[in-house]
Amino acid sequence: MATIEALYCHLPFCHTICPFCAFAVHGNRPALHRPYLDALKREIALRATEYEGARQPIEALYFGGGTPSTLALEAVQELLDWIAAHYGIGQAAEVAFEVNPEDATPAYLRGLKSAGINRISLGLQSLDSATLAALGRNHDAVQGRRALEALRGSGHENYNVDLLYGAPSVSERAFEEDLEHMAAARPPHLSLYGLDLEEGTLFARNGTVREWMARHGPRQASQFLYASEFLTAQGYRHYEVSNYCLPGREGRQNLVVWRGGNYLGFGTGAHSHRDGTRWHNERHLRIYQRRLEKDEPPVAYQEELSGQKMANEGIMLALRQADGLDIPQWERRYGFSWAEGQSEIAERLRQEGKAHWNGAQLALTPQGFLLADEITTQLMLA
Template identity: 35%
Template sequence: MKSELALYIHVPFCLAKCHYCDFISYTFSYVAAGRWAAALQQELALWARLPVCSGRTLANIYIGGGTPSLLPPGLLGEVLAAVRSNFTVPPAAEITLEANPGTVEQSKLQLWRRLGVNRLSVGVQSLQEDHLRFLGRRHTARQAEEAVFSARAAGFEHISVDLIYGIPGLSYREWEETLRIVTGWPVVHLSAYALTVEETTPLGRMIAAGQVPAPDEDEMADQYEMLLDMAEASGLVQYEISNFARPGWECRHNLNYWLGGEYLGVGPAAWSYLDGRRFANPTGLEEYCHMVAEGKTAFEQAQPLSEREEVTEALLMGLRLRRGIDLADFQQRYGVDLLEQYRTVIQRYVQQGLLELAGENLRLTRRGLLLSNVVLREFV
């Protein structure tokens, strides 16, 4: 019997690119979106005919981007109809849509619900207008709040909010106020990420030119610790380095990544992991549409992961989870005794208070969460 599968749909369109973003996206137009949707429907049909996907049930669907909430509901409906005609989607499947607050309207919310979307991930990022402008966001703090409360009024129970900390100039008081306000909203999930600077982005170029300061690592650490404290106090339990949820409301799609489950990614630049192989679609919209028109999928050029690559990735993903890695399960699945193979690294970080053995699990300590990049890098 084939296992369940996760599906990621990449919507590569935005009104404008945020200053810090290095994801693949293009300026939205109805013509381009129509071509993308037609190609996507063809790609889904191609995948459904391959033995690796044929007959698979989709446990969850994640529609990300880009700005999926920009899509005309008719196009989104066509895409989801194509998903259901090619794969089994049970009624209990988690279906997430990423939404920019500036594109959320009551009429859209009701249509999304009718299309089966049952989880909304709202990209708030900040509640200070100057920081929103600095990040290049095209919405206001008031629009963010209205988007969340409108979604709840429309019947969405599973509402998640994204935030960014470590923004240059973000004060301790501002971050505390943001967390206080957001944790008082009707949300059951919170994702909070440290601002990452990529050289090729407008933000990266501004920092390189000395026009704006780089994020301060000490300030980021302080803000992360405040995040841990305030999320816990509000009943949002940390289950991954950057993710918090009320019990039972964890993001099932992302958990599938961290637990090493298989997933199919469709759309330009989408990644997949199937049959022990990882691969990516072309990043260009034209190239992607051409590939699909020729009846091809990226799977045909995929290379299998080596045993070492598979073990390393499972280790890095598993340690991101707050519960860590079940050592017995890991050994049974991958044939590797982590305490033996990585004895020196594990002993060093246990002694430094960054890793700990909690029953049968190896996990990061609270201090280890602050230095997770340092610890995880040692296992590569």
């Protein structure tokens, strides 16, 4: 039986639904928490029966959403105890929890620490009020600053800050100022995402936003390159397309996923992977709960990955990381040979300044990161 390295728990409730968000989310109503927690606990227990006798404490646990910080501290403790009882949490495990600025009070952050959370991810997005308003966020710049200060004073040494760039109708300078704030605050980890118009979101249906995004699309590329250069000069490592960290502060949950490891996701819409089988859960809250009431796994889709598909995913995930693709290791792991045509493409990318070799590892430069999807498609096995 496969070892599970990481667990993910999805908490779908949000104070308001942001117009750009495509996650499985639900307006927050405290009355919905108990039935959801019960369903989540049932799913956690149901999956655990598959690992009896072959269980090893997990090394990373992540509470994401949605907004996990809509939960009361007692509920967080209840979930942590339940997971520890069913899987075991390794002594050195990273236990991460997403907090939105409006919930980041000193008392709540201290409570999370006492409960056993040792990494916070703060959904700041920006410290500029115009950007936050354009993104339809529930907090303003004053609340954001207060939340960051509360986090820095809370005793949590390991934390991430999320920033979003490319908001409509906002000056490029606002993002540069956000980066300057981060350089002064020095969070151990930063995740930077460019605004994307995801199908089904309010932004994607808004003609004005669509038109603005079409006109200003190229500026996201320049913001991406600016951030990479600026943060690298500040001592951050641009270790994955969207992620930066100070030395040794990589997000462990992410590393498990990006290395093609085994992880289980619990909750609405959560994704899992185990030894080449991948699945995701029902996104609809009621359907998810109803299936668990009948003790049925709430799986909406499951796929057995072919050897070739796994090898291609290996290329895609590795090229998104600064360490790049270790070609001999890729050949050993997936049983394919790196072809001459792939080497020719790699050499062309090197000449164009989009890739470089680090021994036998092919890694993308920031210019290459911008085209990671396109480059992956070129290098994939046909």
